[in-house]
Amino acid sequence: MYFAALLARTEDGWEASDTELDDVETLSDLADLARDASPEDDTVLVLIEQEDAWFGVVRIDGEDDPRIYVSDAAAAARSSYGEILLTDELLGREPGEDDADLDALDLDGTEEPDGDSDDEDGGTSADAVPHSPVGDSEILDDLGVSEKELKALDADDALSAIAEALGAAEVLETVR
Numbered sequence: 135m136y137f138a139a140l141l142a143r144t145e146d147g148w149e150a151s152d153t154e155l156d157d158v159e160t161l162s163d164l165a166d167l168a169r170d171a172s173p174e175d176d177t178v179l180v181l182i183e184q185e186d187a188w189f190g191v192v193r194i195d196g197e198d199d200p201r202i203y204v205s206d207a208a209a210a211a212r213s214s215y216g217e218i219l220l221t222d223e224l225l226g227r228e229p230g231e232d233d234a235d236l237d238a239l240d241l242d243g244t245e246e247p248d249g250d251s252d253d254e255d256g257g258t259s260a261d262a263v264p265h266s267p268v269g270d271s272e273i274l275d276d277l278g279v280s281e282k283e284l285k286a287l288d289a290d291d292a293l294s295a296i297a298e299a300l301g302a303a304e305v306l307e308t309v310r
Contacts, residue, residue: 136215137293139309141179141302142172148302152309155182155215161192161200164218168194177277181293181306182215189292190219191284193273203269205289211263224269274299 142149151171158164168178175196183189188209193201202219210216222229271281278299287295297306 135185137310138182139306140168140171141181141306143177148300148305150302150305150309158218161218161221164192165194165200181296183289183293184213186290188216189289190216191273192219201270201273203267203271203273203284205267205292206265207268208263208265225263
């Protein structure tokens with residue numbers, strides 16, 4: 135099960151809105167959606183989680199390029215929403231290098247890929263994607279969540295912990 139929300143920082147504090155990612159196909163689409171949530175070019179955070187598997191944070195500051203953090207790249211690679219975040223640059227590879235590997239995965243986000251192998255990824259080439267955090271682990275440092283704290287978060291309560299540190303727990307809960 136997925137949850138996605140936008141947190142936009144305003145003069146009056148954080149404003150939250152839940153968001154549907156069904157029409158989002160690229161990171162650029164996601165960044166545009168986030169920018170639309172903040173007409174003043176304030177900071178917008180896109181928070182995404184797949185229950186007990188992984189979470190991701192995308193930070194948009196005005197027209198700057200999105201900054202991304204994903205808690206478990208391999209888990210995110212098995213979901214359509216995670217695939218949006220896992221850019222070639224984020225994974226440290228040349229554009230198009232392993233697209234066939236991600237395309238071969240079951241991307242409905244609810245099942246592990248099928249395979250006859252005994253390894254935990256079902257024998258797919260998802261092994262090329264690390265079972266570790268990727269991206270900008272300092273993405274929330276200036277907002278009160280250190281790199282160490284971010285990396286220590288569990289996928290099942292990460293978004294709540296982040297919102298609490300930002301002082302936005304109540305507004306996030308209203309859209310949950």
